[in-house]
Amino acid sequence: MTLRNLKPWLxxxxxxxxxxxxxxxxxxxxxxxxxxxxxxxxxxxQFVGLRNFIDLFMVDNVFVKALKNNLLWMVGSLVFIMGFGLLLAMLLNRKMKGRTAFRGIFYFPYVLSGIVVASGWAWMYNPTQGFINKLLETIGLESWTHAWLAEPKTALYAVFVAALWQGVGQPMVLFLAGLQTIPQEPYEAAIIDGAKRRQTFRYITLPLLRETFLIVVATTMIGSMKVYDIIYGMTGGGPAESTQVLASWMYYQTFRFANIGTGSAISLTLVLITLVVIIPYVYYTTKKSHV
Incomplete structure (x- = not known):
């Protein structure tokens, strides 16, 4: 092999x-x-073969709950985080005063550490001194006040709201980048033809954002499957394991309960589920975009 052929490998x-x-x-x-x-x-x-995996699905009720929470988190991320990101991108893509400042304001939470966000929102959800309950009392909705993070029925959704506030900036920036690559000529032609705003969004904006959607959906899915820090910082997986996700349960099994084999099985399962979800989506979307 010549030196020229070796250069790329070097x-x-x-x-x-x-x-x-x-x-x-x-x-x-x-x-x-x-x-x-x-x-x-x-x-x-002690060699147990696939016993760790079998026990996860057949015996470990917390693992099953964590898996359901992860899937629920993924759906919520694709609908709300991505949806609000697209909405903000379209609003801030218009010519308006202060749009650069607003872009920075909405993107700023995304650069914060998950633990910082968790600490701030945990205080906002404080049942006696928190901002949310105080606001509800101020506007006359005392009956809505609640221990948001202490009740299994509301804890996961309360944490997701904090994640929504933090995470909406990333898809917003990506969609903004995609929107700015779309030429104005198709919109001008649509206006001349009498197309309504909803029709231009459906037949012009969405098709021309296909490549951007590929990136945003893939990153959103991956991020939703590996969510950990904001859950650990706000609830630690509680109450009654109601906010456990695969990453947090993997941490507990590995480092709290010293079940290295079980924790490794959870991590491998998490990787496999992510691959099963992501690879078909990327393959199908990429293939469709080249047709």
């Missing part, structure tokens, strides 16, 4: 080394650990 080798060290090798080792029952301390590991 340039790729640092990134490849980092990838193998940080991602590939740990992933393979985690897959290996998922086949054992081990507490992470003793030198002996």
């Amino acid at each position: 340039f790729l080798s640092p990134a490849l080394l980092v990838y193998l060290t940080v991602i590939f090798v740990p992933a393979v080792y985690t897959s290996y650990l998922s086949l054992f029952r081990w507490n992470g301390v003793t030198p002996d590991k």
